[in-house]
Amino acid sequence: MTEINKIEKKRLALQAKLDGGKTPEDRNHMGQFATPTTLAREILTHGVRLLPASEKIRFFDPGIGTGSFYSALRAVVVAERIESAAGFEIDPHYGKPAKAFWKGTKLNIRLEDFTQAEPEERLKANLLICNPPYVRHHHMDAAKKADxxxxxxxxxxxxxNGLSGLYCYFMGLSHKWMEQDGIAGWLVPSEFMGVNYGKMLKSYLLDKVTLLQVHRFDPEDVQFTDALVSSAVVWFKNAPPPSNHDVIFSYGGTLTEPALSRKVLASELAHEGKWTRYPQADKATIRVEITLGDLFDIKRGLATGDNSFFIMDRKKIEAYNLPMECFRPVLPGSRYIPSDEIKADKDGLPLIDMQFFLLHTSLSENDIAQRYPTLKAYLDTGRKGERPVAERYLCRSRRPWYAQENRPAAPIICTYMGRSRKGSKPFRFILNHSQATACNGYLMLYPKPLLAHAAAKDPEIMRTVWKFLNGIKVDELLSHGRVYGGGLHKLEPKELRGFPAEGLIARIPEIGALHRQLSLFEKAVI
Incomplete structure (x- = not known):
């Protein structure tokens, strides 16, 4: 074993010891997720290649931890090439032992909050590599965010954007710590590439520096075993962007040998809201005249406040002798719905094995006590125990506390979270003929007047729409959503609303005709 590898082995032992001295909750709150050795060396190898071969390295890591990237730098270049190295660590639990560990080397660790520090000319770097703290915005108070x-x-x-995680601020604040033409490599969650709060960070990458490459790891290959995030490495040069320059988008595999790679014009990226479409997509999203949002009002299913209290099967209702008229049918989780079409009996109940019902009444407790004593007795149990149901966040904000949101049955529902394996779809579109509502494990698609008008004339139109939705290619659907570590995909209502629906016009000419009439009317009003 080489001396460098022996030192790295000792550093890993120190890392494990220090991690063991904190609870997972504490580390999560501060966004402390150490970079694995193999990944750190892969990143440093790539970063060094982006520098001129004869140039001395002035290294900087604003969130250095125990020094995984500095250790990797020492492993991939000769010692004489490292002119200087510096880093910040806010947490003395890691910072003090790390400072002692690297004593006698070129690394200068400052035990300070990087976000409050001002750069010194001698500390400016030509190679900035960082895995910044993954602290979500809700862990930062309003005053901290404003500062x-x-x-x-x-x-x-x-x-x-105020909804951004701390890593976005780290990237922006580091700008003044870089030398002109210096190289930066950031190991960050890929979520900024496809969400609204990421727009400003993408603006920085396109307008203030020269974006070189974005490598997105396969989400099923989680880089951090203790953080459910999909990771990316963003590379840029601290130089104004040249006109019409290309950006390399790569995916899967390694930085050196990605599974997919292609060049994308920066001008194209400026008009593309979902960078996660690359490199799989061969062109930017086409701006369309009609989307699913024009046809459907898309909402998340209802949140009960406590499914185990408010949702029950017929046996439990009968066991408590509760009045059936105070319940309405509700669909179970998607794993209990074997088919993508839910048929109904004459009363509108779903013809599935697992039938559930939602307690749904706006009667006051006094009225309930007079009309339905057994229901009043059941509600009283919701006020007892260590964590009474009535005192939970959603319930205590309602009047009365047991009232539920108004979510009527939707003709089409969609599972909006899932995993994609071997081409399978993570999302299911289900045609619902029943009167059962759905909870927040589903998105509910309610026809807008444009579609409702056409469907009223021809009930088969809704089936046509459903077939269209289920015919969408997996990659197309995934490109409009977002992805987390472990291959978990998510599709928010807003993202589904923006999905192109022009393919329906050929199948349902009435929609195209009505949409053109509506567009002409809106233009006339404007």
């Missing part, structure tokens, strides 16, 4: 927004805008000229 970070102000500091970041001053540092890089872009104001970061």
């Amino acid at each position: 970070l927004q102000c500091r970041t805008e001053k540092a890089c000229g872009v104001k970061i």
Whole structure:
């Protein structure tokens, strides 16, 4: 074993010891997820190749932890090439032992909050590599966010969205710590590429620096065993972007040997909301005249506040002698729905084995006590125990506390979270003929007047729409959603609303005709 590898083995032992001294909750709160050795060396190897071969390295890591990237740098270049190295660590639990561990080397660790520091000319770097803390916005108070927004805008000229995680601020604040033409490599969650809060960060990457490459790891190959995120490495040069320059988008495999890779014009990226479409997509999203949002009002299913209390099967209702008229049918989880079409009996109940019912009444407790004493007795149990149902967040904000949202049955529902394996679809579109509503494990598609008008004339139109939705290619559907570590895909209502629906016009001419009439009317009003 080489001396470098022996040192890395000792550093890993120190990392494990320090991680063991904190609870997973504490580390999660501070976004502390150490970079694995193999990945760190892969990133440093790639970063060094982006520098001129004769150039000395002035290394900087604003979230250094125990120094995984500095250790990797020492493993991939000769010692003489490292002119200087510096890093910040806010947590003394990691910072003090790391400072002691690297004593006698070129690494200078500052035990400070990087976001509050001002750069010194001698500390500016030509190679900045960082796995910034993955702290979600709700772990930062309003005053902290406002300060970070102000500091970041001053540092890089872009104001970061308040819903952004701490890693977005780290990227913007680091701008002033880089030398002209310096190289930066950021190991970050890929979510910024496809969500609204990422727009400002993408603006920085396109307008303030020269974006070189975005490598997205296969989400099923989780880079951090203790963080459910899909990771990407973003590479850029601290130089104004040249006109019409290309950006390399790569996916899967390694940085050196990705499974997929292609060049995309930066000008194309400026008009593409979902960078996660690349490199699989061969062109930007086509702007269309009609989307699913024109045809459907798409909402998430209802949140009960406590499914185990408000949802029950017929046996439980009968066991408590509860009044059936105070319940309405509700669909079970998708694993209990074997077919993508739910048929109904004459009363509108779904013809499936697992039939459930939702407690649904707006009667006051006094009225319930007079009309339905057994139901009043059951509701009283919701006020007892260590965590009474009535005191939970959703319930205590309702009047009365047991009232439910108004979510009527939808003719089409969609499972909006799932995994895609070997070409299978993570999302299911289900045609619902029943009067059963659905909980928030589903998206509910309610026809807007445009579609409802056409469907009223021909009930088979809804089946045509359903077949169209289930005919969407897997990659097309995934490109409109977002992905998390482990291959977990998610499709938000807004993302589904934006999906192109022009393919339906050929199948349902009435929709095209009505949409053109509506567009002409809207233009006339404007």
